[in-house]
Amino acid sequence: MSNTITKEVVSGSGVAGRNITKAAVIGSGVMGSGIAAHLANAGIPCLLLDIVPNSLTAEEEKAGLTLDHPKVRSRLAAKAVAALPKSSTAPLYSADFVSRITPGNTEDHLSQLKDADWIIEVVTERLEIKKSIFKQIEGVRKEGAIVSTNTSGISVNAMVEDCSEEFRSHFLGTHFFNPPRHMKLLEIIPGFDTDPDITKFMVEFCTKRLGKGVVLAKDTPNFISNRIGTYGLLVTLQEMVKNSYTVEEVDAATGPILGRPKSATFRTLDLVGIDTFVHVARNVYDSVPDGAEKDVFTVPDVMNELVTRGWIGEKGGQGFYKKVKGDKGSQILSLNLSTMEYHPSAKISSASIEAAKAVKGAKRKIKAFLSTQDRYSELAWNVLKQVLVYAADKLGEIADSIQDIDNAMKWGFNWELGPFETWDLIGLPESVQRMEAEGLTVPAWVKDWIAAGNKTFYQQKDGEAFHYFKGEYKGVEVQPELISLQTLKSQNRIIRSNTGANLIDLGDGVACLEFTSPNNAIGADILVMIQQSVEEIRANYRGLVVANEGRNFCVGANLMLMLMEAQSGDWDEVDDIIRLFQGSMMKLKGLEKPVVAAPHRMTLGGGVEACLPADRIIFSAETYFGLVETGVGLIPAGGGCKELVLMTSNRHPDADHDLQPEINRIFEMVAMAKASTSGHEAIRMGYGRSGDTVVMNQDYRIYEAKQAVLAMDRAGYVPPQPGKARVVGRDGRAVLQLGAIDMKRSGYISDHDLLIAKKLAHILTGGDVPAGTVVSEQHLLDLEREAFLSLLGEAKTQQRMQHMLAKGKPLRN
Structure with a gap:
């Protein structure tokens, strides 16, 4: 083996003339x-x-x-x-x-x-x-x-x-x-x-x-993901029995701190179905020759017993965990595998677990967890080393590419890192030395790879990515549709940067505004970067894409910051923040170059307001899009209400057209904090404009957004003129408020909900003006700001905000 590098570029044109239409x-x-x-x-x-x-x-x-x-x-x-x-x-x-x-x-x-x-x-x-x-x-x-x-x-x-x-x-x-x-x-x-x-x-x-x-994958039992995933779950069970760990202890050591889902081991089995898992394990057992591998895939007696009893997980009402209702609410019980009795789940803590919790990011958590020696990190290591060796041993049998194996585990089992990526993280030569010292047989090709002077399976060189393939480094396939901001940043393509956002050069005269704050929540740093980006694009670029590679596009504005300012009584500061937010969105909307937003997954509150000023939105199919501020006792104040009113007015320019039914629908949507369940539904809910589209593959959304920018630029982009909206006025407001009052009388909403609804109705109908009045964008923004500030001063709103920050779910008070 050697460290030779080969490169392969794939343009992906497909088989000429072939398509699937039915x-x-x-x-x-x-x-x-x-x-x-x-x-x-x-x-x-x-x-x-x-x-x-x-x-x-x-x-x-x-x-x-x-x-x-x-x-x-x-x-x-x-x-x-x-x-x-x-x-x-x-x-x-x-x-x-x-x-x-x-x-x-x-x-x-x-x-x-x-x-x-x-x-x-x-x-x-x-x-x-x-x-x-x-x-x-x-x-x-x-x-x-x-x-x-x-x-x-x-x-x-x-x-x-x-x-x-x-x-x-x-x-x-x-x-x-x-x-x-x-x-x-x-x-x-x-x-x-x-x-x-x-x-x-x-x-x-x-x-x-x-x-x-x-x-x-190759035609082998259970292919890639289920083969390795099932193996990992079974060796975890073996380690559990061998060293007397509880169900809760195993899940504490094999969840997010090891780069795995929150469901870890036993919650995953309950979700999948223990009977389903047993079937999958038996399929491998029946297909592999006698030996150590067959022994691993022998279904443990306890799992057979659970299937016999019908305790097969969530679909059976109980499995390794059981949810029961009591006088003080629901309680989660866990199964004692020795007695087959349930007991209240215990919270697990240790030095290694706390070390992992103290840092952010899967890579840092895994390293912190495994480097702090105790009973739980020992369990994780004993499981992990076997999974890594098994994945290496099966390379060539279940798949030819380590990249396919890694991706299969990330996409099929929701691991943050695949086996070979994990091996690189913990140190390939050092970990192999430890594995062999502990009696594990490491595949010869891995030792040959190390002996040839290689310390990782993956490599970055001159801004390009490579991975191990049959004894040498092979260039990771380049797909034009797959734009990686992470890769671009490694190539020094950052134009501007601060603590909350980056402006990145996508090439061809297009830049991308990337949010990087925790949860991509919008604070002053992002707003400042938006304003700086507008000036940069105006001077030097053809257009702007607003997108990022976070778990979610943006979950809203920085709620903690708002709450702290409100509780300290610094209302001038709050007013300045709202004005900065509104001003930043208006600058984005008024940019003389095309702007395309490419949201994905949770795009809520301020995240929606960061998309609506764009000329076009390229929704990922999995986009959960909505103005949900009423859930924390507030109303949208970054232009969200204003944009919905404008879009409604623009769709119906005829002065005789009755806008009230559409305003009623918008009022209900925002007041009830409704979010779409997909990009398609976001468009159906009224957030889409002409030209807005949905892309099925989330990984391609930045490319599609860039192409939309270039297309608008080539067509001779003309920026939008300052908007005017025809509103339904005070008569329309009365209609909305009457509906809200009826809901209050029927017990569907609280007094505080009614207060929020009245303020929202005031904005969506254009304030205290006659029906048919044409108002400016600034008029609507002023109404938003005034309502937001007044609600933020309410004790019940602050209680809702505190509850959301602490519990992650809304409080109805």
Whole structure:
């Protein structure tokens, strides 16, 4: 092995002339209907088929239907489709997308598969059933149509061994994770005979059109993510039993402080379903040869006992944890694996745990935790070292790329760092030396890599990224659509910077304003950077993108700062902050160059107000967008109310058009602190303007925003003129207030809610003016500021703010 570096650039053009315009899913269970829903999210019409029922329901009998009735024959798929808009997991971006799914059955509608460009099998996990389905599909599919299986572990090649060569060349595994909309990972598993061009096309299509994080896996038991994840959970159980740890202790040591989700080990098992986990573990056990690996995948007796008792996790009402209601509210109990009895969960603390909690960021937490020696860091190390060695041992067997393995664990199990990234973090040569000293056998290729002078699996050189691949450093694939602000910063592309934000050069004369404060909350530092960015763009750039790579785009303004100023009685300071906020948004809106915002995930309150001044918004599909200030006893004061009134007036320029119904809707939306459940819904709620779009892959939103800036610049950008809004005035305010008073009388809202509602109504209707009056933006901003200041002085508002800061949820007082 050597430290040779090779580079590969991928432009990603796909297979020429191939596209997927219609799809079909066979199997309407949780996964099948979820996959159909996500295809609908992507704008792809989908046929959803299931078997014909062999008995009638009580409702069908009462209606006088027979087994031959079309409604009965397609009942399973139709019922699944009808349930999608009501599902608690929200599989659809917008409820009306359900119209893109057509239910049917595999006897009457199988011939319709001839119209599908992609057919996905999602039936029960039994090889013979799957083989039978594929023979049926082969008889009706059109030549060239792609067929895939959503199996979670059955051999992809074995399923189609009896099918034609042409069929096999268009067949592969597409392992979605549940729920398909929300889980980023998609494992694509080519078969022995899969055409490489088909594999390439599916990788690109699923990445761009479905917004997935795609990894290439090999046809091995449980593929990548479930293979390593299941191994990690089982060795954790073994370490627990060996050294007598409790359920709570294990979860305290294997959660966020180890770069893992809050659900850690046992909450994860309860969420997934212990019966499901046992099935996955047995699948590997049955497929690997005798030896140490088979021993690890032997299902522990305690898990078999839990399945026998029906204590299979959340869906069974109890598992490793159990929630009970008492006189003082709900209580979480944890299971004692020795006695099989529940007891109140104990809070776990130690020197290593506290050391990890004292620092921010997954990398710093992991290092602090593992470097502080005690009982809990020892547990984490004993588990971690085995997982790292196992991942290294399986390289080449389950996947060829360490990047695919790392991404599979990050996207499928929500790890902050993949195994090989973690190994780099803790020190590759040093950790290997310790592992061997403790009796662990490290794969030879890892030791050869170190012996060749390499200290990491990943490397940054001259602003470019490289990773280990078959004995040398290989350049990380470059995708033009994938703009990484982190990479640009490592290339010294920062134009301006302060404690809360950066202005970064994206190239081609476009810059990006990135928020970097805790939770990306907007404070004075961000506002100052906005104003500085406006001047920089005006002088030297073609346009501006407002985006960042935080967990969430922005959760609002700095609530703690506002509360502290209010409690100290420094009202002049509060007034200055609000004026700075409003002025910054107006400068952003008045910039003579195009501005495009690209929000993602939680974009709330001030985050919304930072997007609305932009000429366009490129929403990530997963954007939860809303003015939610009433939840803390306030109203939007950074221009949010003003922009909604302006947009309403602009949509209906006819002076005779009645604006009241639209203002009523906006009033309810803001007063009830409603946020969208997707980017599509944000547009439907009225936050979208002409030209605003949704991008399926969140990782591409900055690229799409940059392209929108360049397109507007090339077209000869003309900045917007100062806005004027026609308002419904005092008569309209009376309508809104009357509705709020009725809600108060009915007990739906409190006195303080009513006070907030009246102030909000005053703003949205333009203040104390006659209906039809045309007001300026500044007039509406002044109304916002006055209402905000008065509410901030209310004791009940301050109580709501304190409660939100302490508990993370609203207080209704």
